[in-house]
Amino acid sequence: MTYSIALNFEDGITRFIDCKVGEKVLDAAFRQRINLPMDCSDGVCGTCKCRCETGAYDLGDDYIEDALSEDEAQERQILTCQMVPSSDCVIAVPVSSSACKTGTAQFAATVSNITRHADAALEVSFELDQAPVFLPGQYVNIGVPGSGQTRSYSFSNRPGEKLTSFLIKHVPGGLMSGWLEHAQPGDAVPMTGPLGSFYLREVTRPLLFLAGGTGLAPFLSMLQVLAERKETRQVTLIYGVTRDQDLVMVEALQAFAVQLPNFTFVTCVADPQTLHSQQGYVTQHMAESALNDGDVDVYLCGPPPMVDAVRQHFKNQGVTPASFHYEKFTPNAIVAACSTGDAA
Structure with a gap:
């Protein structure tokens, strides 16, 4: 053992x-x-x-x-x-x-399947030569063939699977997006990782997950682990996007709501012209009960303006979460990860 x-x-x-x-x-x-x-x-x-x-x-x-x-x-x-x-x-x-005297591990990967979600995102799965070990929420750098460059993406699957998946934002003219437009099953890419300090810690209190756009990816990985562990504590996810068509993989969240009886989620769209029932930003749909008077572990993955807005919202509400773990990202890279408070 x-x-x-x-x-x-x-x-x-x-x-x-x-x-x-x-x-x-x-x-x-x-x-x-x-x-x-x-x-x-x-x-x-x-x-x-x-x-x-x-x-x-x-x-x-x-x-x-x-x-x-x-x-x-x-x-x-x-x-x-x-x-x-x-x-x-x-x-x-x-x-x-x-x-x-160590560094990142390297993996050989081949494209397995690409699912396109309109012009919003691509769900991409890769077959690896060995099942990568990582902490739910972490990311890898994926090499873009023929460019000599890499892009950073969070795992959306649970650790230990040889078929690994990512939710990748479609960026018109983007390096990875452009390559994926023509990629075929069996095409090879290099990966290095795992990387990042944004990952699920030991669960000792209610959880509040805040996802912006394709920042949903690491939470899909976390939710799979929580479902596997049969987590009984309250888990709340607020998932915000810019446009109606950016709201993807809601079916997966509905499935988690069945597997995890104490998991609830809210989706919202920022576009004032949205047809969605919940208009606005994640901060406008954050119920007091989800904050649990500060006795909550908050995880946030989204673009820098979203991270800044949530931090300001907590300040305005006079709420200091027991721990606050966040990761900022742009369409091309992970910008920064940070943890505050008690991470135990």
């Missing part, structure tokens, strides 16, 4: 290692050629201090307080030279992946 340990480096790169029962994380990482920061390896210096964001573990009592104080341990900071996992874990490593 082994545990899967996700090491999230500060440059956004994630590497997964297997940790044997009773094995310390530092030893497991070295065994798999990842040089986590260390000096003494005896719980004395504190050089290997990281933060365990999810999962169960034991630190023993062989380290000194100068290396890890009681307050730090209460905040789930750990010493990798002492940490022995007792479940799968996610660990935030406060250095770059290159400093640990």
Whole structure:
């Protein structure tokens, strides 16, 4: 038996290692050629201090307080030279992946299927040579054949599947959009990843998901994982788009509402001329009950103006979520990911 340990480096790169029962994380990482920061390896210096964001573990009592104080341990900071996992874990490593002599994993992928949603988006699936391991919400860089360039897209499927999918915005004249217009099943593309600090943390309170356009993709991945776990806490999704035709994959959300009895979703369209029943922006359709007086974990994926508007809305309402994880994106790239508050 082994545990899967996700090491999230500060440059956004994630590497997964297997940790044997009773094995310390530092030893497991070295065994798999990842040089986590260390000096003494005896719980004395504190050089290997990281933060365990999810999962169960034991630190023993062989380290000194100068290396890890009681307050730090209460905040789930750990010493990798002492940490022995007792479940799968996610660990935030406060250095770059290159400093640990590692980097992104590479995958060989071929186009499997392309579903076009009018002129709004494309649902693209790829067959991979190996099932990628990632955290629900993360993304990969996909190489555009013949261009020497990459584009960043969030997984919309659950982790561990060899057939992986993405929801890609159709951009007239766009590099990836242009290639996909002529792509055929079997066409090969390179992928590197997983990447990003926007991912589903351990669920300890109600969840509020806010999606803008194709920012729906990472939530589809998260919802699949939550459905698989039979999550019982309240999960609310508000999905906003610009035009009526941008509202895609609603059928998938309806299916999740059946699988997850405590999952509800609202869709809205910003266009004043919309025929949709809910006009406006996500901030106009955010019920007080979904905010749960601030005792809620908020996840937001959308364009920069949407992220800024939601942050201002929380400020105006005097609400500070227990944690707030967001990712900004443009049609060509992931711009930034950020987490605030208690991420446990």
